[in-house]
Amino acid sequence: MVLDSPLPQLDHLFDYAIPDELADDAVLGARVSVPLRSAGRSANGFIVDLAESSEFGGALSPLSSVVSSVPVLTPTLWTLARRVADRSAGSAMDVLRLAIPPRQVRVEKTWAAAPPPERPSVERRTVPGFAPGTLDRLAPGERYAISAIPTLTATSAGVWLPDWSFTLAALAVNQLAEGRSAILCVPDYRDVEHLLAALDDLGVGAAVARADAKQTPAARYRAYLDGLHPVPRIVVGNRSAVYAPAHDLGLIALWDDGDPLHQEQLAPYVHARDVALTRQEMSGSALVFAAHSRSTETQRLVELGWLHEVAPTPPIRPRVVVSRASGDDAMTSQARIPSSAWRAVDEALHHGPVLVQVARPGYAPHLACRRCGTRAHCSVCHGPLQLATARSRPSCRWCGHLAAGWSCETCHDTAFRVTAAGTGRTAEELGRAFPRYRVVVSDGDAPKFEVGPEPALVIATRGAEPVAAGGYAAVLLVDADRMLARESLRVAEDCLRWWSNAAALAAPRAPVLLIGVEAPVANAFALWQQPRFASEELAERRELGFPPAVRSATLTGTRDAVDAALTALPAEYRSRVLGPTVDEAGDSVAILRVDYGHARAVAEQLRATVVAQAAKRRRPTPGRRAPKAPPTLRVRFDDPEMLS
Structure with a gap:
């Protein structure tokens, strides 16, 4: 058995004897409690293997009790956890804590008393937008890197969804029609909702299991237990869904694997992409990485021949226009948006909503000394100072400490000036410029899931852009230069992904204006050549010996x-x-x-x-x-x- 312990020195299997009175309940994968040979303590764990004898020469300690006879640890999951942990120099138990939800006794009893579900009966679906036969029948072992179609599609009920959700839904339904399961892993809850809506539109809602952090502990545990039945299903969730139990797994699909939300923040810090690659190799299932903008990790696998490229036929791309702002340092909306983009917004507002993507939430996310221009930092944690609203006092964006009595560390002046505009200030400025139109703000503090087709100005941070019915009449990316100024090895790759995902929300032939950038990444975005840019990035990292080349x-x-x-x-x-x-x-x-x-x-x-x-x-x-x-x-x- 494996012990549920955070101590790395206990990351190996232990042998225990099974008393006769526990023999019926001590099944493979059950939760058990065992004694430890120190200070009379005990520990919980899972049964990994059963044998008639042990290689240990002494007397084995007996199991204390069987906590639950439900076999939540399957042999497949144990092998996967062990391989993932070994690859990342971590503990297998750390992986199992991410994979197996905490036990809910009432849910477990209800599940055990309920009859097993019936095998779903569904019809195969075509995957529109791609060459016939390319994705319609994914065979076991096939691996693809798909360039998603950058458009929106409406369900039969009139709900508009990104086209990629219908692509992945159709791939999963086809696996279900052949009696195999599918796992669809996406970055966050908004993407989960898109996939669930697409699957419901295809008529397979009853065969879908949700596995993400938005669920209650009871709902998540019930969804995990349902996967233990020998019945195919479709699992939809965030990064931990890649571990979910699935009978006869036929497909593992990841949407937007370059999104950092796929990276686990707890030890051993494994990326869902790496888990998917390991599990696909174990199961022999099909594997799909789909995105609007390809990550360098996926591009490396394409160049190795491990993944095969698939693009829409005929090619579809947004109408991107690259424009340079007229004033780099001024913070007014007139300076941030050139006159050509200003006219495009004015014209687009006659036809529908306009999306304005900004770099930061809040009112003024960065402040500086009015006299010398030195960036203003918190006196407690040295974090950046900000204005949360137009009338708030300067405070630290990290620790929230109010900057009372602040003075510049360079010239000792006590007055601030704004050096960056967030969603709040941008909404205020554009609202004054277009007083006839409604202004909607969507960011991490107040996210919006969708907006109607009525003319409106939608100010959103990257990743928080709501879906507009029919698509946006225009998309403005106004803080592109500030996004590129972030110090990171992946900054250009991340920016291309943010811009591409926003551009995919535009209506057909609607203008997408990238403002303030003339770098190679802007050319790749304008020509919609994200794979080429990923290949160039990968080549540069090979020369420097940087990941993912190593x-x-x-x-x-x-x-x-x-x-x-x-x-x-x-x-x-x-x-x-x-x-x-x-x-x-x-x-x-x-x-x-x-x-x-x-x-x-x-x-x-x-x-x-x-x-x-x-x-x-x-x-x-x-x-x-x-x-x-x-x-x-x-x-x-x-x-x-x-x-x-």
């Missing part, structure tokens, strides 16, 4: 722990280390770059060092128990922001 491992901890981990590696790897350096928290940080062929061996060695460091204990004070030592070394493979 794998990276970020080591964080005390200086002694990081040095010990690097010293334990073979000499040829120690020469490819960036650092160690010290981060803001005072920890030592080093970045190791390693070729894919040697990554497994390096992960095993780093994992051994993590276990050795965790096994060390502080010397206890006489008469007192030893305190728990904090982790001295953390390893994160493929950190997307390692050079930010």
Whole structure:
């Protein structure tokens, strides 16, 4: 069995004896409680394997109890968790906590008493927009990188959805018609809603299981238990859905794998794309990565021949116009938007809503000294100061501390000036410029899911753009230069993805205006050549030895722990280390770059060092128990922001 413990030194299988009175309930995958041979403690875990005998020569401790006889840990999930953990130098139990929802006793009893569901009966669907026969019959083992169609499509009930949701829904329905399951993994709840609406329009709502963070714990656990039945189904959810149980898995599909929401924020920090690749190799199912803008990781797999490219036939692309703003430093809407774009907005508002994408939420997300222009920072955490609303006092965007008594660290002046406009100020300025039209703001604080076809100005941050009925009459990307100014290895790739997803919300032939950028990424966006740009980005990273051309491992901890981990590696790897350096928290940080062929061996060695460091204990004070030592070394493979 595997113990449910955060200690890395306990990340292996333990042998326990099954008492006769528990033999009927102690099935493979059941939750059990076992004793530990220290201080009379106990621990929970899962049964991974059953055998008649043990290689251990001594007497085995018996199971304490069977917490639940429902086999929630399937052999497939255990193998997947073990492979994913080994690949990322993590613990298999950390993966299982992400995959298996917490137990809900009442839900479990209701599920056990209910009759198993019947096998759904559905008809095959064509996948419109692509060459006949290309995607209509995905065979097991086929792998594709799909360039999604950048348009909107209406359901039979008149609800407008992105076209990609119908593409993935049709692929999943075709698998269901052949008696196989499908897993559709998307970044956030808005995408989940789009897919559920598309599947409902295709008439398969009853065979769909939702698995995302918006669900209640009871609903999520019930959806997981339903997957244990030997009946095909379609699973729709965010990054953890890629682990969901699915009978006879025929398809794994990821939408927009470049979105950072696919990256797990808990150890072992595995990306859903990597889990999908591992699970596809295990199951032999079909694999699809679909997006408007291709990630460099997907492009690498295409160039290796692992994925095959599929594009719409005939090619469909938005009408993109690249325009340079007239004033780079002024913050008024007239300066941020050139006269040609101003006229386009005025004309488009006669026909429908206009989308304006901005970089930041709030009113003024950045402030600076009025005299010398130095960026204003919080005196407590050194975070950026902002104005949340037009009448609010300056406060820190990180910790919320009010900037009372602030003075410039350079010239000691006490007055601010605004250096960036967020959704609030942009809405205020455009509302004054177009007083006859309604202004709608959609950002992380007040997201909007959809807007009607009536003329309106929709101000939205990237990723929070609502879907307009029939599409937007015009799309303005006004803070493109500020988006590109972010310090990140992936900044150009991210910007192209943000702009492409916004452009896909435009009505046919509606103008999409990119303002203030003339870089190569703008040319790729204007020509709708995202795969070419991803290929060029990948070629540059190969020359520099940066991911995804190589794998990276970020080591964080005390200086002694990081040095010990690097010293334990073979000499040829120690020469490819960036650092160690010290981060803001005072920890030592080093970045190791390693070729894919040697990554497994390096992960095993780093994992051994993590276990050795965790096994060390502080010397206890006489008469007192030893305190728990904090982790001295953390390893994160493929950190997307390692050079930010």
